[in-house]
Amino acid sequence: MVRIADVAKLANVSTATVSRVISNSGTVKKETAEKVMEAVKKLNYQPNVLARQLRRSETKTILVVVPDITNTFFSEVLRGIESVAIQIGYQVLLGDARNNAESEASYLTILGQKKADGLILLTARSNQKMLEEISQDYPVVLACEYYEGSRLPTVSIDNVSSARKATEYLISLNHKRIGHISGPLNVVVGRDRCKGFHQAMAQHGLSVDPSLVQEGEFSFESGFNLMMKFLALEDFPTAIFAGNDEMAMGAVKAIKSKGFKVPEDFSVIGFDDIKFASIFEPALTTVAQPTFDMGQKAMQLLLKIINGEELEKSQFILPDKLIVRDSCKELTING
Amino acid sequence: MVRIADVAKLANVSTATVSRVISNSGTVKKETAEKVMEAVKKLNYQPNVLARQLRRSETKTILVVVPDITNTFFSEVLRGIESVAIQIGYQVLLGDARNNAESEASYLTILGQKKADGLILLTARSNQKMLEEISQDYPVVLACEYYEGSRLPTVSIDNVSSARKATEYLISLNHKRIGHISGPLNVVVGRDRCKGFHQAMAQHGLSVDPSLVQEGEFSFESGFNLMMKFLALEDFPTAIFAGNDEMAMGAVKAIKSKGFKVPEDFSVIGFDDIKFASIFEPALTTVAQPTFDMGQKAMQLLLKIINGEELEKSQFILPDKLIVRDSCKELTING
DNA sequence: TTTTTCGGTGTAATCGATTACAATATTGTA
DNA sequence: TACAATATTGTAATCGATTACACCGAAAAA
Numbered sequence: 199m200v201r202i203a204d205v206a207k208l209a210n211v212s213t214a215t216v217s218r219v220i221s222n223s224g225t226v227k228k229e230t231a232e233k234v235m236e237a238v239k240k241l242n243y244q245p246n247v248l249a250r251q252l253r254r255s256e257t258k259t260i261l262v263v264v265p266d267i268t269n270t271f272f273s274e275v276l277r278g279i280e281s282v283a284i285q286i287g288y289q290v291l292l293g294d295a296r297n298n299a300e301s302e303a304s305y306l307t308i309l310g311q312k313k314a315d316g317l318i319l320l321t322a323r324s325n326q327k328m329l330e331e332i333s334q335d336y337p338v339v340l341a342c343e344y345y346e347g348s349r350l351p352t353v354s355i356d357n358v359s360s361a362r363k364a365t366e367y368l369i370s371l372n373h374k375r376i377g378h379i380s381g382p383l384n385v386v387v388g389r390d391r392c393k394g395f396h397q398a399m400a401q402h403g404l405s406v407d408p409s410l411v412q413e414g415e416f417s418f419e420s421g422f423n424l425m426m427k428f429l430a431l432e433d434f435p436t437a438i439f440a441g442n443d444e445m446a447m448g449a450v451k452a453i454k455s456k457g458f459k460v461p462e463d464f465s466v467i468g469f470d471d472i473k474f475a476s477i478f479e480p481a482l483t484t485v486a487q488p489t490f491d492m493g494q495k496a497m498q499l500l501l502k503i504i505n506g507e508e509l510e511k512s513q514f515i516l517p518d519k520l521i522v523r524d525s526c527k528e529l530t531i532n533g
Numbered sequence: 534m535v536r537i538a539d540v541a542k543l544a545n546v547s548t549a550t551v552s553r554v555i556s557n558s559g560t561v562k563k564e565t566a567e568k569v570m571e572a573v574k575k576l577n578y579q580p581n582v583l584a585r586q587l588r589r590s591e592t593k594t595i596l597v598v599v600p601d602i603t604n605t606f607f608s609e610v611l612r613g614i615e616s617v618a619i620q621i622g623y624q625v626l627l628g629d630a631r632n633n634a635e636s637e638a639s640y641l642t643i644l645g646q647k648k649a650d651g652l653i654l655l656t657a658r659s660n661q662k663m664l665e666e667i668s669q670d671y672p673v674v675l676a677c678e679y680y681e682g683s684r685l686p687t688v689s690i691d692n693v694s695s696a697r698k699a700t701e702y703l704i705s706l707n708h709k710r711i712g713h714i715s716g717p718l719n720v721v722v723g724r725d726r727c728k729g730f731h732q733a734m735a736q737h738g739l740s741v742d743p744s745l746v747q748e749g750e751f752s753f754e755s756g757f758n759l760m761m762k763f764l765a766l767e768d769f770p771t772a773i774f775a776g777n778d779e780m781a782m783g784a785v786k787a788i789k790s791k792g793f794k795v796p797e798d799f800s801v802i803g804f805d806d807i808k809f810a811s812i813f814e815p816a817l818t819t820v821a822q823p824t825f826d827m828g829q830k831a832m833q834l835l836l837k838i839i840n841g842e843e844l845e846k847s848q849f850i851l852p853d854k855l856i857v858r859d860s861c862k863e864l865t866i867n868g
Numbered sequence: 869t870t871t872t873t874c875g876g877t878g879t880a881a882t883c884g885a886t887t888a889c890a891a892t893a894t895t896g897t898a
Numbered sequence: 899t900a901c902a903a904t905a906t907t908g909t910a911a912t913c914g915a916t917t918a919c920a921c922c923g924a925a926a927a928a
Contacts, residue, residue, distance in 0.1 A: 201914060212878045217916055225875060247646040248587045249914035252883050257583070259626070259648075267615075268608045268808065277602055280629050289643065291594070292627040294615050308624065311582040313594075418812060447812055473603065474809050477753060477782055536884060547908045552886055562906060584884035587913050 200243045209237035220245060260500060261314040263293040263305050265321035265343075270473045271442075271489060272320050275342060278493020279318060286501060288315075299323040309336045316500045319343070323385060337503035341496035342487075344386055351503065353496040355518040357387050360485045361394025362401075363520055364467050365439050367483070369402050372529040373437035373465060377410035379424045379449055381441035388416075391441055391469065410435050414445065421448025429456050436464065436529055443468035443475045443484055450480070450525065461527035471521050481523035488516050535578045544572035555580060595835060596649040598628040598640050600656035600678075605808045606777075606824060607655050610677060613828020614653060621836060623650075634658040644671045651835045654678070658720060672838035676831035677822075678722055686838065688831040690853040692722050695820045696729025697736075698855055699802050700774050702818075704737050707864040708772035708800060712745035714759045714784055716776035723748075726776055726804065745770050749780065756783025764791050771799065771864055778803035778810045778819055785815070785860065796862035806856050816858035823851050 206213045211230060218226050219234040226234075237243070251257050262279055264272045280290045291314055293305035303324040308314055309332065316337035322329075326345045332338060333350055340352045368376050378395045381388030392411070399406050412427055414420035421440055428435055429452065440446035446468030450460050460466055460480050468475060471486035495514055502509060541548045546565060553561050554569040561569075572578070586592050597614055599607045615625045626649055628640035638659040643649055644667065651672035657664075661680045667673060668685055679687045703711050713730045716723030727746070734741050747762055749755035756775055763770055764787065775781035781803030785795050795801055795815050803810060806821035830849055837844060 199914095202916095203914080213915080214879080214917075215877060218877090221916080223916095225877095227876060230876080244642070244645045246587075246914050247648050248583060248590070248592070249883090250916070252581075252583045252587050252885085252914085253916045255583070255883070262627075267612055268605050270603050270605060270608075273603045273605075273608055276627075277629055277631075280602075280627065281631075289648065290627045292597075292611075292615065292625045294612055296612070296616075307579070310579040313582050313624065451812070474812075477786070477809075477813070479814055534884095537886095538884080548885080549887075549909080550907060553907090556886080558886095560905060560907095565906080581884050584913090585886070587884085587915090588886045590913070 199246075200241045202243070202245065205234065205237045205241055205243050208241060209234045255312065257313060257315050258287055259289045259291055259314045260316045260318060260497075261291045261293060261305065261308050262318045263295055263302055263321060265295050265302070265323070266297050267292070267294040271470050271487070272342070274473075274489035275320055275493040275496075278490040278495075279341075279497045280493075281490075282494045282497035282501075288497075288501075295321055295323075303328070306332060316504050318496050318500055337500055339496050339500045339503065341492050342387070346386060349512060351499055351509065351512045351514075353492050353499060353514045353516065355487050355492075356515050357390035358394040358397065360469070360518045361391035361439070362398040363394075363518070364469065364485050365395050365398035366402070367520060367522075368437040368439060368465060368467060368526065369398065369404065371437070371465060371526060374404055374529075375407070375410070375433070375435045376404070376437045376439060377428050377435035378406075378412070379421055379438060379440045379445050380411060380413045381416045381445070383413050385416075388413075388441055395439055407433075407435075414441070416442050416444060418444045418448040418451075421445030422452045423448070425449035425452035429453070429458075434464075437526070438464060438466045440466060440468050443470045443472045443482055446482055446484065446525070447474075447478055450478070450482075461525050465526035465529070467526055475521075476523065480525045483523045483526045484521050486519045486521050488518070492516055534581075535576045537578070537580065540569065540572045540576055540578050543576060544569045590647065592648060592650050593622055594624045594626055594649045595651045595653060595832075596626045596628060596640065596643050597653045598630055598637055598656060600630050600637070600658070601632050602627070602629040606805050606822070607677070609808075609824035610655055610828040610831075613825040613830075614676075614832045615828075616825075617829045617832035617836075623832075623836075630656055630658075638663070641667060651839050653831050653835055672835055674831050674835045674838070676827050678720065681721060684847060686834055686844065686847040688827050688834060688849045688851065690822050690827075691850050692725035693729040693732065695804070695853045696726035696774070697733040698729075698853070699804065699820050700730045700733035701737070702855060702857075703772040703774060703800060703802060703861065704733065704739065706772070706800060706861060709739055709864075710742070710745070710768070710770045711739070711772045711774060712763050712770035713741075713747070714756055714773060714775045714780050715746060715748045716751045716780070718748050723751075723776055730774055742768075742770075749776070751777050751779060753779045753783040753786075756780030757787045758783075760784035760787035764788070764793075769799075772861070773799060773801045775801060775803050778805045778807045778817055781817055781819070781860070782809075782813055785813070785817075796860050800861035800864075802861055810856075811858065815860045818858045818861045819856050821854045821856050823853070827851055 202213045202216050206216045216234050219231045283290050295302035318339045320342050322343040340350050344352045380392045383389050412424040414424045440449050446466050449466050453464050468482045468484035471484045475482040475484050537548050537551050541551045551569050554566045618625050630637035653674045655677050657678040657680050675685050675687045715727045718724050747759040749759045781801050784801050788799050803817045803819035806819045810817040810819050
């Protein structure tokens, strides 16, 4: 292992000078610097980051905890985070919570151990109070998910209004009997999308049949099963707003399994616009979240906090976008 | 910040003793240990991992470089890696190469900086020689992808025989005029799958029409475009072996766009068995790779190398599995 | 000429743990 | 009781960088 002392000896200067050169911080005479650089090159010296980190007590590493790394929605956000991180010399430590609040919390010890300078959470299912305490001591940013009424720095879309928008789209297509296949209501985004659904219905004077609102998990299977429930009712809904794209696909699959067609017999709208939404048949009409941007924004925000900069505000709402494809259709009188 | 010295003072012992207690390494009297543990608890002491790392010169961190984090195939492997890592007290530093050999290589400096104890590469597109040199100095394991004729420790399936198996399945369905939509041939797995295809054809005395082998990228769009090329030929193939599932889906889409049906008019087989393969319509017949297992195995292997254990062998071939679904059909005389 | 000023460099303390080695306490043995 | 063996604990060096502070010499100011 080549140490800074080796370089110093070869260049015939002190370690302090070498350090100044490689961090180009201080005032070093040009010729001296060249001598040092030469020695660095000759010895193929790379500073030991651990030592630097210890001394400066910073790791240039951040921790990102995702609920499910195999969900492309989150991996796209992650990519946004990482792209910014790399640019500014940070590395990303990955925590995959596997949809488990406990394991989510277990990653947080990494901060206390000083293995990371900050934390971005793409999931907010563990104890809110604990997290708020942690954010007193360490830089924390939430992305995608969030806590209600919390002051924690957050980057996300406005799930309530997006859900309203999705529902209103169905309403604009003349649908009146609309069902909602909701994500888990103990997760904010599930709750907020459900809320948006109800708001839109109320605003347009439409009543919501309680049997047409079903809570499930953000998975294909769950979407399938809940749609099957709807299809067991006397009086079908004509359109379905699903909590996310996977659920929407499950719902479509269920509809098809009964011999019906989408969008002819049922309109289905999803949420997230995952990679596969456009490949699916029918191509899914859905609300797109700016995944990559959210990741980038979250990282930029975290960096500001790490650097102790003042935040102009702490909640960032990014724009969503309704993507109209082929899974919804206007309800005609015969419909 | 609570330091070990604070704990030592409160417990009225030396820092050495505290250190011994928290790493339960040495011989410490029971009562002393209890005293120390009490002080630890009272002060809520957490060792500064950086200091430990510097002294022990180990980071308990590994670096995983993936070609594309938004590809569920790789994120499943990653999950396998991470699950083992967490269990044994390691953390995973993520490098997303974004399908770019240069950026892949840029992550390797992290090793030299001592920010990670080892490296798992899920992509092998950068300079082989360089990597082999690196593996002299640092623990390295390749997973999924590999270099031909290299002694680098590797975990993967046998892509040649898997591709042969896939092709033979088509042959067993009476197909004779079979096309191959290949992944990039500058990537080993692309090459090996192509090789397996040719082997199977030759072994069954079938000739390969050169115009029925097209090289593309491992993407949906690429699969679509290349299938369109086939569909522009005078003499169609009756079956297609695609380099991976995304390409297979693209091919199916192209076929449908021309008004043909899968599997009635064309049989299509994919590769990887990604999450979406079963949701796609028709559900994709494909070759499943043991993603999670490969990740686990790779991590276990890396750990052995880190610990300086002797490896019984360096190339691990895991079993693949042909998953028969609905995208292939026996060729009848009417074709 | 003398005194400041400051660019450029070196010395040594420091970050916070681990651990080699030394020292002391305790127990066992003769 | 005396001495050896062992258990337990402490002292201080160490990991490899960064950086506060001191210092020197040359240029600028008085």
